[in-house]
Amino acid sequence: MKYVLLLMGNAGDAECGADEGPDPSEFMAFDEEINAAGIVVGGFALEGPETGVRVSTRATETIVTSGPFAEGGEFVGGSYVIEVADIDEAIAWAKKSPGSTLGHIEIRPLADY
Amino acid sequence: MVSAGTAEQLAVAQILRTIDAEDRGRLLAALATQLRDLDLAEDVLQEAMVRALETWASRGVPHNPRAWLLTVAKNQALDIIRSDAVKARRLASVPIEHQDTGGDHLDHAVRLGDELSSVNIPDERLGLFFTCSHSTLKEREKIALIMRFLAGLSTVEVAAAFLVDTRTMQQRIVRAKKRITTTGIPFGRPSTEQLRERLPGVLRVVYLIFTQGYTPTTGSAHSRTDLQEEAIALARLLVTLVPHETEARGLLSLLLLTASRAQARTDSAGVPVSLAEQDRRSWDSQLIAEGLSLALTAAGETEAGPYTVQATIAALHAEAATYSETDWEQILVLYGILSRLEPGPVVSLNRAVAMGKAKGPEAGLNALEELAAHPGLEDYRPFHIAHALTLNELGMPEQAGRAFRKALGCLGNDAESDYIETQIRDLLSGKALKRRSG
Numbered sequence: 440m441k442y443v444l445l446l447m448g449n450a451g452d453a454e455c456g457a458d459e460g461p462d463p464s465e466f467m468a469f470d471e472e473i474n475a476a477g478i479v480v481g482g483f484a485l486e487g488p489e490t491g492v493r494v495s496t497r498a499t500e501t502i503v504t505s506g507p508f509a510e511g512g513e514f515v516g517g518s519y520v521i522e523v524a525d526i527d528e529a530i531a532w533a534k535k536s537p538g539s540t541l542g543h544i545e546i547r548p549l550a551d552y
Numbered sequence: 553m554v555s556a557g558t559a560e561q562l563a564v565a566q567i568l569r570t571i572d573a574e575d576r577g578r579l580l581a582a583l584a585t586q587l588r589d590l591d592l593a594e595d596v597l598q599e600a601m602v603r604a605l606e607t608w609a610s611r612g613v614p615h616n617p618r619a620w621l622l623t624v625a626k627n628q629a630l631d632i633i634r635s636d637a638v639k640a641r642r643l644a645s646v647p648i649e650h651q652d653t654g655g656d657h658l659d660h661a662v663r664l665g666d667e668l669s670s671v672n673i674p675d676e677r678l679g680l681f682f683t684c685s686h687s688t689l690k691e692r693e694k695i696a697l698i699m700r701f702l703a704g705l706s707t708v709e710v711a712a713a714f715l716v717d718t719r720t721m722q723q724r725i726v727r728a729k730k731r732i733t734t735t736g737i738p739f740g741r742p743s744t745e746q747l748r749e750r751l752p753g754v755l756r757v758v759y760l761i762f763t764q765g766y767t768p769t770t771g772s773a774h775s776r777t778d779l780q781e782e783a784i785a786l787a788r789l790l791v792t793l794v795p796h797e798t799e800a801r802g803l804l805s806l807l808l809l810t811a812s813r814a815q816a817r818t819d820s821a822g823v824p825v826s827l828a829e830q831d832r833r834s835w836d837s838q839l840i841a842e843g844l845s846l847a848l849t850a851a852g853e854t855e856a857g858p859y860t861v862q863a864t865i866a867a868l869h870a871e872a873a874t875y876s877e878t879d880w881e882q883i884l885v886l887y888g889i890l891s892r893l894e895p896g897p898v899v900s901l902n903r904a905v906a907m908g909k910a911k912g913p914e915a916g917l918n919a920l921e922e923l924a925a926h927p928g929l930e931d932y933r934p935f936h937i938a939h940a941l942t943l944n945e946l947g948m949p950e951q952a953g954r955a956f957r958k959a960l961g962c963l964g965n966d967a968e969s970d971y972i973e974t975q976i977r978d979l980l981s982g983k984a985l986k987r988r989s990g
Contacts, residue, residue, distance in 0.1 A: 440736040442736070524736075524738065525736045525737065525738035526686075526688060526735050526736045526737055526738070527738055529736070548734050548735060548736055
């Protein structure tokens with residue numbers, strides 16, 4: 440089964456590399472490990488949420504807004520798309536990710552169309 | 553199954569009813585594990601039963617009816633999978649081969665059924681227990697799935713047992729099955745490591761089923777025997793599946809010993825009777841005997857955990873000929889162990905009550921009042937009842953009355969409320985309170 444591991448951060452949390460957060464080298468080590476396991480079929484890393492641009496179309500009007508956005512809350516920092524046997528394996532990988540120590544990892548099964 | 557038919561059909565229907573009652577869980581578990589799909593397993597087993605009814609009456613009952621059913625169900629499943637692209641993709645890695653039937657599908661299955669002895673039908677129920685209690689499922693979903701697929705109850709029966717309407721239960725089970733599939737919850741036997749890590753979660757579901765039968769938090773009945781019996785049957789099944797697991801035996805023992813007091817727990821009007829006032833002659837001696845022997849062996853094992861400790865406490869109650877002869881010192885020690893193994897407000901409450909019995913009501917009151925501010929106990933009815941009874945024991949009827957009124961304001965079933973109201977009336981009328989605790 441294919442799952443997406445969404446690496447979630449909190450706007451209020453420490454930056455990656457700051458004192459409390461996991462060290463960037465931990466992310467690199469995890470990245471190496473998960474890639475070496477041969478289960479990664481996709482994924483991405485994102486610039487910070489303040490660089491985001493929002494587009495919404497309502498009726499005839501299109502609104503484009505640029506960050507930083509005032510509200511805090513959760514944001515997606517990056518993702519892995521993995522192909523593993525079942526949710527237990529996906530959970531095991533999420534537990535290993537340094538992203539689960541500061542923010543959290545959301546695991547979502549890829550919809551099968 | 554059939555309203556009218558030939559003698560053969562009636563005989564076949566009877567055989568199928570027996571199989572359905574005794575082995576449905578086992579057949580379903582074997583199919584679900586191979587197909588990794590509970591829905592499909594249910595459908596094809598049902599279909600195989602229907603075909604059996606048609607076929608066995610005319611061609612005779614195969615030597616091994618269960619293996620026949622499994623084979624026919626499996627072939628049916630493979631036909632369905634072939635014609636369904638999505639299912640086929642999902643099940644691409646399912647390690648089963650179509651039994652090539654050559655000319656006659658069913659004849660072949662009969663032959664194959666003859667070859668397989670019933671011991672060759674793998675018992676996959678342990679794996680199904682683990683699938684149905686997976687941590688990604690909601691508690692009520694776990695309970696519903698286990699009642700449906702391991703206790704073998706119909707959706708209507710599960711709904712009735714939990715006092716919800718059939719439609720609600722049906723939706724809950726459908727949603728839970730869907731969650732297993734879309735989430736990718738694994739089927740199959742747990743590894744040694746998974747067994748150790750997850751057995752507590754499986755035991756907990758069975759325990760929850762029992763407690764829902766023992767003290768429903770809402771409704772009029774103080775005890776629902778059907779749920780208790782189902783939970784005991786499930787615990788018994790787990791003990792046969794993992795006989796070496798101490799905690800599985802500990803749980804069975806705890807449930808048996810608790811159930812042994814079921815008759816004595818309420819009077820003829822359904823009002824709860826405290827442990828102190830129960831007629832010990834109405835305790836079920838057969839359940840006690842079995843529970844005691846299980847507790848005795850489990851308690852001596854290194855893997856003894858919270859269920860075994862609770863079973864040992866229940867065993868000490870069961871062994872006491874009268875309430876006053878209860879070994880409260882030992883019970884206090886055991887609650888101390890339990891609060892280290894599984895700390896929680898209810899365990900602390902029980903320990904405080906045992907403290908009062910072992911060391912006197914002042915010690916008990918101190919222990920209780922230390923817990924008074926605990927957020928888990930503020931609205932917990934048994935806490936305020938215990939508090940009230942201890943206060944009354946110390947000759948403080950006004951404070952006792954206040955505690956009883958607090959108890960009345962907490963969630964609980966009607967029979968308990970009646971009991972509390974009686975106690976308050978007795979206090980107001982200056983009548984001496986009957987001693988009660990536990």
